[in-house]
Amino acid sequence: MQEQEKFLEELVLMAEEQQADAILMAGDVYDSVNPPAAAETMFYEAAARLTENGRQLVVISGNHDQPERVSAVAPLVSRRGISLVGLPTSECVRLHVPRTGETAVIAALPYPSEARLAELLAGDGDETELRIAYSAKVGKLMRQLSGAFQPDTVNLAMSHIYVLGGLECDSERPIQVGGAYTVDPSALDIGAQYTALGHLHRPQAVKAGGMVRYSGSPLAYSFSEAGQAKSVMQVDVVPGGIPQTEELFLTSGKPLVRWSCRGGLEEVWRYLDEGRDRSAFIDLELHLGEAMSMGDIQKLRKAHEGIVHIRPVYPGHEAEELVSSRAQMPVHELFRKFYQRQSGGAEPEEELVDLFMSLVSEDEERRDGEAE
Structure with missing residues (x-):
């Protein structure tokens, strides 16, 4: 929660410093369909701050979210410049920007699960057929939404999908079974000047028609993301123009580090005495000749609250550990x-x-x- 609060504080400051007209959030407002009240409060407070001074916010639901929950308060907040889109719809989001007098049209498609598309894709078809059918449906919806694009509007798109070719991390929950729920990049070739995607945690561009990009998660959620630079993308675009982009790197997240201590507990305590990685989350691999006691584990966790995993490795188990990690x-x-x-x-x-x-x-x- 503390990291989330720091990120949101950093995002608000960025929006103010860069004089942003709008903020797009491409899904996964929450981590689960039933988030704690504290998480909802944090989101609403951040939404209110982000839309001060005439800024606008557009949010779609992701695969972690309960779509009705995300959009439940839409009638209350729409007049404040907050657009919440929970379920796929044929209506685009339209934003009027007082600063420039321009209008942005956003083809916004929340996470299109099988249930949300009201379409049964499972059955006798093989995986390739299922993927093609799913991708075609997503492409059809995006083309319908793009029908509102005009030469004199800023034409944008956003969705929460897994586009073929994107790089995953361990912390992403699967949104497709056996690879069926993936989208071909051609489904996004709808004439948008910029397409903002959510779901994959690694910031990355997508090889598709136009400028398509995953912003990535604002924080690291597993040690597979260790060393990744987290960021938000600033896009400056006018009707009919080529977007000018700048990646703004975030500093609010804690670093993730791995300690491999072949010297056993003595080496770990030396690291702790040195104050090494004091502000980081730590995945500790500890080579031992005998089993650790509960007292040893508790002392380590008390000495550094950032120790997330303690993985003891005993003589002869290294090969087994290597095979297990590769299998996953x-x-x-x-x-x-x-x-x-x-x-x-x-x-x-x-x-x-x-x-x-x-x-x-x-x-x-x-x-x-x-x-x-």
């Missing part, structure tokens, strides 16, 4: 690590990763055919 790793991440090891640390190009994943997919299809 996404295929594309395994390939990246293999490439780095073989090339001495170089990062593979995205085209190479995509090619490898397409070969994996072809191999799986071949095996499925042989099994039948």
